[in-house]
Amino acid sequence: MSTILVTHRDDLASKTGMWLFLFTEMLLFGGLFIVYSVYRYRNPVSFHLAAKELSVFIGTLNTIILLVSSTTIAMSITAIQKKNKKLALLLLGTTVILGIAFLVNKYFEWGEHIKEHIYPGSSVLALRGHGDVLFYGLYFFMTGLHALHIIIGLVFILVIATSVYRNKINSENYVLLENSGLYWHLVDLIWIFLFPLFYLIT
Amino acid sequence: MENEKNHIIPYKTFLYVLAGLIALTLTSVTLTQISLGTLTVTIALIIAAIKSSFVLRIFMHLKFENKMFSRAVIGVILLLCAVITITLLDYLNR
Amino acid sequence: MSTQIGFEQPSYLEYKGKYKGIFSWILSTDHKRIAILYLFSLLSFFAIGATLGLLMKIELIAPGKTIMTAQTYNAFFTLHGIIMIFAVVIPGLPAVFGNFFLPIMIGAKDVAFPKLNLLSWYFYVTGVSLVLISQFTGQGPPDTGWTFYAPYSFRTTGNMLPAVFGAFVLGFSSILTGLNFLVTIHRMRAPGMTWMRMPLFPWTLYATGWVQLLATPIIGITLLMIIAERTLHIGFFDPTLGGDPLLYQHLFWTYSHPAVYIMILPAMGAISEIIPTFCHKTIFGYKFIVASSIAIAFVGYFIWGHHMFTSGMSGTALYTFSLLTFIVAIPSAVKVFNWISTMHKASIDLQTPFFWAVGFLFVFMIGGFSGLILGSLATDIHLHNTHFVVAHFHFIVFGGTGYAFFGAMHYWYPKITGKMYDSRWANTGLVIFFAGFITLYGEMFFLGMKGMPRRYYDYDEIFHTGNIFSSLGAIVMYFGLAVIILNLISSLRNGAKAPADPWGGKTLEWTIPSPPPTENFEEIPVVTKGPYDYK
Numbered sequence: 001m002s003t004i005l006v007t008h009r010d011d012l013a014s015k016t017g018m019w020l021f022l023f024t025e026m027l028l029f030g031g032l033f034i035v036y037s038v039y040r041y042r043n044p045v046s047f048h049l050a051a052k053e054l055s056v057f058i059g060t061l062n063t064i065i066l067l068v069s070s071t072t073i074a075m076s077i078t079a080i081q082k083k084n085k086k087l088a089l090l091l092l093g094t095t096v097i098l099g100i101a102f103l104v105n106k107y108f109e110w111g112e113h114i115k116e117h118i119y120p121g122s123s124v125l126a127l128r129g130h131g132d133v134l135f136y137g138l139y140f141f142m143t144g145l146h147a148l149h150i151i152i153g154l155v156f157i158l159v160i161a162t163s164v165y166r167n168k169i170n171s172e173n174y175v176l177l178e179n180s181g182l183y184w185h186l187v188d189l190i191w192i193f194l195f196p197l198f199y200l201i202t
Numbered sequence: 203m204e205n206e207k208n209h210i211i212p213y214k215t216f217l218y219v220l221a222g223l224i225a226l227t228l229t230s231v232t233l234t235q236i237s238l239g240t241l242t243v244t245i246a247l248i249i250a251a252i253k254s255s256f257v258l259r260i261f262m263h264l265k266f267e268n269k270m271f272s273r274a275v276i277g278v279i280l281l282l283c284a285v286i287t288i289t290l291l292d293y294l295n296r
Numbered sequence: 297m298s299t300q301i302g303f304e305q306p307s308y309l310e311y312k313g314k315y316k317g318i319f320s321w322i323l324s325t326d327h328k329r330i331a332i333l334y335l336f337s338l339l340s341f342f343a344i345g346a347t348l349g350l351l352m353k354i355e356l357i358a359p360g361k362t363i364m365t366a367q368t369y370n371a372f373f374t375l376h377g378i379i380m381i382f383a384v385v386i387p388g389l390p391a392v393f394g395n396f397f398l399p400i401m402i403g404a405k406d407v408a409f410p411k412l413n414l415l416s417w418y419f420y421v422t423g424v425s426l427v428l429i430s431q432f433t434g435q436g437p438p439d440t441g442w443t444f445y446a447p448y449s450f451r452t453t454g455n456m457l458p459a460v461f462g463a464f465v466l467g468f469s470s471i472l473t474g475l476n477f478l479v480t481i482h483r484m485r486a487p488g489m490t491w492m493r494m495p496l497f498p499w500t501l502y503a504t505g506w507v508q509l510l511a512t513p514i515i516g517i518t519l520l521m522i523i524a525e526r527t528l529h530i531g532f533f534d535p536t537l538g539g540d541p542l543l544y545q546h547l548f549w550t551y552s553h554p555a556v557y558i559m560i561l562p563a564m565g566a567i568s569e570i571i572p573t574f575c576h577k578t579i580f581g582y583k584f585i586v587a588s589s590i591a592i593a594f595v596g597y598f599i600w601g602h603h604m605f606t607s608g609m610s611g612t613a614l615y616t617f618s619l620l621t622f623i624v625a626i627p628s629a630v631k632v633f634n635w636i637s638t639m640h641k642a643s644i645d646l647q648t649p650f651f652w653a654v655g656f657l658f659v660f661m662i663g664g665f666s667g668l669i670l671g672s673l674a675t676d677i678h679l680h681n682t683h684f685v686v687a688h689f690h691f692i693v694f695g696g697t698g699y700a701f702f703g704a705m706h707y708w709y710p711k712i713t714g715k716m717y718d719s720r721w722a723n724t725g726l727v728i729f730f731a732g733f734i735t736l737y738g739e740m741f742f743l744g745m746k747g748m749p750r751r752y753y754d755y756d757e758i759f760h761t762g763n764i765f766s767s768l769g770a771i772v773m774y775f776g777l778a779v780i781i782l783n784l785i786s787s788l789r790n791g792a793k794a795p796a797d798p799w800g801g802k803t804l805e806w807t808i809p810s811p812p813p814t815e816n817f818e819e820i821p822v823v824t825k826g827p828y829d830y831k
Contacts, residue, residue, distance in 0.1 A: 010408075010483055012483065013408050013479050013482075013483040016271075016479050017408065017476075017479050019271060019275075020509055023274070023278050023509055024471055024512070024513045025513070026278055026279075026282065027278070027513035027514055028513040028514075028517050030282040031513065031517035031518060031547060032517060033282070033286065034285065034289055034546075035521070035547070037290060038289065038290065038293055038540070038543055039538075041290065042293065056235075060227060064224055064227060067220060067223045067227070068220065070257060071216050071220040074211070074261045075216050078210055078211055078212070078213055082210065120524065120530040121528045121529035121530065126531075126537060130531075130537060130538025131538065133531045134531060134532070134537075134538050134539065137524075137530040137531050137532060137537075138532075141530060178263075181261070181262075182262055185258075185261050188257060188261075189254055189257055189258070192253050192254055192257070193247075195250075196234070196243070196246035196247060196250050197243075200230060201234075201242070201246070202242075281510060281597065284597070284598065285514075285597070288598060288601075288613075288616065289546050289550075291610070291612050291613050291616060292542075292546070292601070292609045292610050292613035293610070294610070294612075295610035295611060295612040295613065
């Protein structure tokens with residue numbers, strides 16, 4: 001016995017479900033923002049000094065990468081609505097490439113720190129003092145969790161792109177494309193807050 | 203409730219919003235390089251909030267959806283702020 | 297046998313679809329079958345948790361070692377808590393009765409996302425399995441208590457990772473259920489069923505859905521932080537690295553306090569269904585009960601610190617949390633007043649579900665009042681971490697959610713199974729259970745006031761007599777539980793055939809056959825009246 005017969009498609013239900021899921025993601029990261037607030041309050045100087053060690057250039061570049069990628073996926077919906085399948089696929093592909101670029105930047109950024117033995121649990125980090133331990137702990141945990149969500153988002157977008165290619169998603173039925181866009185925008189939103197809190201508190 | 207099905211956002215709109223978002227990003231970077239003391243973070247966060255509202259309202263379509271969605275988003279944000287505030291009530295007064 | 301006059305469809309129990317045998321159950325996306333899957337797994341886990349509890353009480357019947365070592369006792373109360381909280385009372389009414397009856401009570405054929413519904417059950421079973429696995433692998437079962445407090449939770453050699461991760465997975469189950477119910481209620485109410493014509497059980501599932509959705513992620517991330525602490529030594533809660541163990545408590549209770557409203561709101565919803573039916577009278581103050589459900593869910597987010605009064609929080613935090621805790625009692629009191637007012641001058645049909653509802657009122661009130669005593673700063677200093685707290689939460693959670701669960705079980709048994717249970721055994725079981733319950737937990741109030749700590753394997757001789765009473769109560773209660781459950785099981789075979797509406801209920805589930813057909817309704821009903829339209 002499989003699914004109950006659904007007599008009509010309810011796009012609004014689908015979209016509502018996606019928004020509710022986004023709320024859970026907001027609260028998930030929200031818990032980490034709670035931790036950040038407390039430890040920033042308790043270690044203002046260390047956080048300020050540690051933030052200077054991050055590359056504002058890469059951070060800004062990554063911020064712009066995500067903003068552009070949000071634009072391209074939003075535009076892909078317009079493309080589908082206008083029955084321009086080629087453009088939609090191009091825009092989705094661009095979104096994915098930008099997402100990968102973000103991850104590549106992150107990889108190099110993290111690599112720099114790890115080379116200096118700055119990572120959660122390292123004795124070098126522990127020697128630098130409580131504030132640094134907490135700053136970098138939060139930095140790796142929050143950007144790591146964020147990167148995980150980027151990976152999930154990219155997989156989601158690739159699956160959706162396949163459906164677009166196969167015409168399963170089209171100008172009459174594109175709620176799943178909208179939902180993947182919503183998820184991607186959330187990933188962008190989280191970074192919009194992570195960026196100043198880690199890179200700009202100098 | 204399906205009015206957004208007919209509503210297509212022009213490509214240009216997205217590009218204008220992107221331009222605005224990049225401008226705001228560069229502004230916040232520049233402003234925070236100037237040392238403004240404790241105000242620095244506040245300004246950065248305010249700019250982040252403005253950027254978010256663009257992403258939410260245009261990219262995520264909230265401006266054109268049923269008001270129920272916007273109210274829920276605001277509610278969740280307020281809830282998070284309340285929890286952070288109450289938690290800090292402990293730390294600020296120890 | 298399952299079809300009624302005019303109805304050609306087989307019941308959901310007999311439906312033959314794509315899969316056969318056990319697969320037709322564990323691969324089914326029919327909300328009613330998923331509810332039964334939850335029911336069986338939940339009752340099995342409850343049996344494990346209850347047995348652990350009984351063994352703990354046997355250990356405590358005398359000071360010193362009775363039947364187990366101290367380490368085993370610590371592992372037992374940890375597992376007892378994890379199972380009862382995360383696997384029994386949080387899923388509890390929503391997963392079983394919400395899944396079965398929400399679509400029916402609002403006139404729908406299923407929930408909004410039937411496949412996600414089945415996925416939530418898979419997460420549930422996976423999560424609990426991980427918790428149980430933690431008992432048998434690694435360097436010994438977890439011994440931190442279900443609250444996993446830092447720093448012990450990342451210092452103990454106990455096998456924390458599977459247990460903590462299991463709880464994390466269970467969180468997904470809860471979130472998916474809440475999400476599904478919220479969308480279902482928003483989008484799938486039958487024509488004519490406005491919000492204010494929706495019955496009260498769905499209303500409480502709605503309020504609960506928001507709590508499941510918005511509070512659970514906080515414990516999700518907190519458990520991930522514990523895992524990061526144990527595996528990566530990240531330092532968030534480790535004082536030697538700059539972390540604050542108290543922050544763990546804040547994060548933990550920011551979820552776990554709203555969680556108790558996940559436990560109690562659907563219970564209150566079930567009671568709000570049972571009372572009008574057996575009073576043959578519309579519920580008193582429908583709008584106030586709706587408003588108070590929402591108020592409880594809302595205010596409940598902001599009072600978590602009352603679990604932390606002696607932890608070292610600031611004075612400002614202490615006063616704020618105490619005040620807000622008192623405020624949340626008000627909407628609960630409104631409900632109790634409304635329930636009792638419904639009974640006033642009503643023509644009451646004295647059946648088992650009604651007895652459970654009355655029992656609920658009694659024990660919930662005791663639990664609630666004891667909560668006010670704990671919510672008061674000065675008295676809490678004396679009572680925190682004593683058996684008074686253990687009594688409080690068993691009265692309000694076991695008494696509240698538990699009694700409502702048993703009441704709902706008997707109320708909806710005819711609809712779910714198509715049989716009537718044996719009411720003499722049901723009532724006998726209830727009386728035995730109740731006597732045991734009051735003795736077991738009532739005595740704990742006195743033990744706590746005298747100073748007996750909780751989670752202690754051993755105790756001073758002055759507490760001995762009280763413990764004997766309490767432990768004997770446990771044995772009686774356990775026996776009562778057995779009578780109740782065995783009666784329900786045996787009635788599956790021996791019970792009389794149940795009509796569509798054995799109690800004279802007015803909500804939509806009583807208009808369809810017992811047991812219901814797979815698609816619930818032959819035609820989606822059009823609703824023109826409020827839900828409790830008696831006379």
